[in-house]
Amino acid sequence: MSRAPRAIKEQTFEEDPDLPVRAMPDLFGHRGAAETLQKAALSGRLPHAWMLAGPPGIGKATLGYRFGRWLLAGGAEGALPEAATPLHLDPGHTTFRRIAAGAHADLRALRPNTGEKGGVKQVIRVEDSRDAIRFLAMTPAEGGWRFVLVDGAELMRPEAANALLKTLEEPPPRAVLLLTTAAPDRLLPTIRSRVRRLDLSPLDIGELDPLLMRLLPQLSTTERATLGRIAEGSAGQAVALAEGEGLAMQALVDRALADPGDRRGWHALADAVAAKRDGSGFATFIALLRRAISAGVRQAARGEARPEWLGDRPLADWSTLWDRLGQLAAETDVLSLDRKQAVLTALLWLAPPRR
Template sequence: MVDLFGHAGPAQVLERAARSGRLPHAWMLAGPPGIGKATLGYRFGRWLLAGGAEGGLPAGSAPLHLDPGHPTFRRILAGAHADLRALRPNTGEGGVKRVIRVEDSRDAIRFLAMTPAEGGWRFVLVDGAELMRPEAANALLKTLEEPPPRAVLVLTTAAPDRLLPTIRSRVRRLDLAPLAPADLDPLLMRLLPSLSTTERATLGRIAEGSAGQAVALAEGEGLAMQALVDQVLADLAGRRHWHPVAEAVAAKRDGSGFATFMALLRGALSAAVRQAARGQGAAPWLEGRALAEWSTLWDRLGQLAAETDVLSLDRKQAVLTALLWLTPPRR
């Protein structure tokens, strides 16, 4: 994805810092997964390498704008620009854990220390910086402490607290918020053109402003599982639908339906409790318990989902247990 949806404020901060002549050498773009952190990082890199900081580009309609026909834009899109490097997590030992390896970190450090091939800047984007192995993170510290001239390092992370405190203290942090519906809907129209307006709106709501999460839900029965969540919450006392719901949730042998259903169920509880606590109206089904009880139930459902996954318990029975917990207590 080369277009940026939303995040005009952070983009403007980056552009102003670059034009000021006092551009910090390291940045951290923090925010939930799938909201466009790497997209903003690439946008900044393209604009910077094309001479934007030096005033070599015409003013665009949006911050950090670079015409797609610009040679720098085309070469970066093709992965062929000599002054830009991107680090992403690789599959770790056993083929499961995704990590950024120390050898990749050291290669990026050497790259930043080299003279820019085109006489401008060197730019490194570390996408998913929280997945750096400890030795990879430590390797970056010296570069952060003694940055080479005309070199910029951008870290993106969905979990900034997992980064070393010494790294966090040496970067300029920009927090990116989830996408507003006005920004998310046109993006989903492009990414998921076959969906209806109602389906896109549902995905946007349950994905909480994350385009990446919305796409994952669309590709993994998210809409079907959300319909089951809505059905359950609309009639918490009605047990006649328990078994059909549990069977539908547990139908996939890989457990993906169960994981999605439980995540969406907990998300619905969390969103409803937040809304009620802010005085923005309470869902009718919340009235059966105090808000504190719903928060405790949210924790219990998380533990149930985790135990079912780790211990390979019966998923249908786990769903039935969850529905029993949701049933309003008798007064």
Template sequence: MSRAPRATKAVEVEEDPDLPVRSNPDLLGHDHAAATLEKAARSGRLPHAWMAAGPPGIGKATLGYRFARWLMAGMAERDPVPGAASLHLPEEHPTFRRIAAGAHADLRALRPNTGDGGVKKVIRVDDARAAIRFMAMTPAEGGWRFVLVDGAELLQPQAANALLKTLEEPPPRSVLMLTTAAPDRLLPTILSRVRRLDLSPLPDAAMETLLRRLQPDLNPTERDALARIAQGSPGRALMLAEGEGLAIQAMVDEVLNGLAQGDRRRWHALADGVAAKRDGSSFATFVALLRQAISSAVRSAARGQAPPPWLALRPLAEWSTLWDSLGRLASETDGLSLDRKQAVLTALGWLTPKR
């Protein structure tokens, strides 16, 4: 009698969050930074350490991978291609394909992971030390060794100190590139040993081009709204588009525009909606957009521009204090696994002016 076939266990494939960045052939709005890197490489005196600084999601890691691909493909030793963008490497190039697949022997990327306590993401010291050993090895393909530290402000103190030793005595034919949204959180000794590139938010035209190509189903009104709340950050725009960012922005607008009436009847329904997702993504987006709306309104008032009517409900100093308090509330709610609905209700209570 034949046996019934044994059921096979489904193999879970771990998602690679870095794949969209590694395989992205485009770099919009940062031509000067790319040209600076290419010029330095062609000079024959390439600095061994760089730092790309700027707001989250504007293309810092994209620039890092673009530089790594171009450098490791030996393009610095070849004549420039007439009319080609800085650091351009065709998608069909073998180096491009291997890096996109995460299979290049001379490239390593460090990204924040959940720390030992499981509360916040950090770049661990063990990973930093492994990257240092990697940099000290002879390039496997005869060119360069490249380490990209994406989110360097999240280096553990021991990890930062370990990298500092490599910055002081860099191995030959190696490049270390840091990206950070908070350069002031890095050690001064690290900042003094890297060549800094400051990346600015993308202009409206570049954001429009990008959103039209990546989000073709959005109508012009939705694209305009997405570009406005993303504030020149393509990564943030895509995250908001995929995570119901426009719907959450509508909730934020409803809350702020209704402050004068003090109507609390919809508070619980709104808090339920914000806290619905178990991963906390809607809550994080709600608080981030709420704080962004407050900071934008305060800046407009400080510049003599017409702020939204709700800003007049309290002094500017109180709005600044409230902005800080909302940030702490979000951090504590996430770090201590507090009830998100109650956190939203707390935030709404703080926003409502006293009568």
């Protein structure tokens, strides 16, 4: 009697969220920082430790990988042809392909992961830091350099930061350590004093739009423009908003601010914001509302054209409202309060003061 064929178990593969960063061939913004890194390497006096600082999602890790693969491909030794953009490496180059695949023997990346068992806080653990230190001390496998990228260095545990400090004090030869951080002041002063710091700025719309065309080709020109505005120069934030409900929530924010006195429409708007049971729509709505208020106040303070709704109350009152909205979001999350009621409360606060 013949046996029935055994069912083939479907294989699942874990998504690699870092792949688009490792495999990005083009430079969007940050040309000055890239030129500084390249000139330092070509000078023959390359500092062994760098820090790229700037807001989240603006391309710090992307630039870090760009520098790492250029260095490991022999860029510092003049082994690469001149290019129109600094730190350029042809995507067909074997070093580019291996780093994109996460398979280069002389490059290691550290990034935050879940801390204690069952916890959700993202940290860089001491064992990861010590592993990177041992890696840097080894002779380069391909005779060139060793390169470690610490992405999100402000999330290092204190013991991880202290372990890394020893390597900064006594760096091994032909080894480069590059830290990225959105909060440089959270790093140990002793670490900050031993790295060369480059501050990166958010991308302007001319730099951001071509990048969004590549990352989010399904969006229209209008949708990309909206994302560029609310993401404030951060490609990472734009992608996160697009993958969530960012565009839909921004439309609701615009509606709430355009006619804050429309009490008849409040319940429908609150229902739309609170529709998702996981609370993601509510969190995005409040974050975008606060971002719009903050941007409007900054425009007014600089003497630029201000949104019409900003004239409903003094600027100081808008700043107070920004704080209250943040507190409302935090309390709603921590105390598991009714999200629709929280939205209605926010809309009530937005309503023009009665004369």
